[in-house]
Amino acid sequence: MTGAEDAGRSRDACPVCGVHALHLLYFPDVGIGGVRPMDELVGMGDLKPDQPPGIGCTACGSEWESLEDFRAAQRAEGGKH
Numbered sequence: 148m149t150g151a152e153d154a155g156r157s158r159d160a161c162p163v164c165g166v167h168a169l170h171l172l173y174f175p176d177v178g179i180g181g182v183r184p185m186d187e188l189v190g191m192g193d194l195k196p197d198q199p200p201g202i203g204c205t206a207c208g209s210e211w212e213s214l215e216d217f218r219a220a221q222r223a224e225g226g227k228h
């Protein structure tokens with residue numbers, strides 16, 4: 148236990164794996180121009196710049212396109228039990 152994990156905890160738990168490791172996905176702003184090494188790194192060249200930030204889980208790699216999608220996943224998960 149180093150405390151580093153605690154600092155990275157999110158308030159909400161991931162609906163998929165239950166770990167508090169959610170973070171906002173900020174899409175690259177193509178309007179700024181210049182080099183975007185991240186695109187080559189992750190191969191996300193088809194992202195739309197006008198999309199709002201999505202939500203991702205660093206523990207299991209799940210991603211949601213928007214907060215709305217994420218909340219829907221939470222409700223779906225809660226309804227199963």
Ligand SMILES: [Zn+2]
Pocket residue numbers: 161162163164165166204205206207208209
């Ligand atoms: Zn997860």
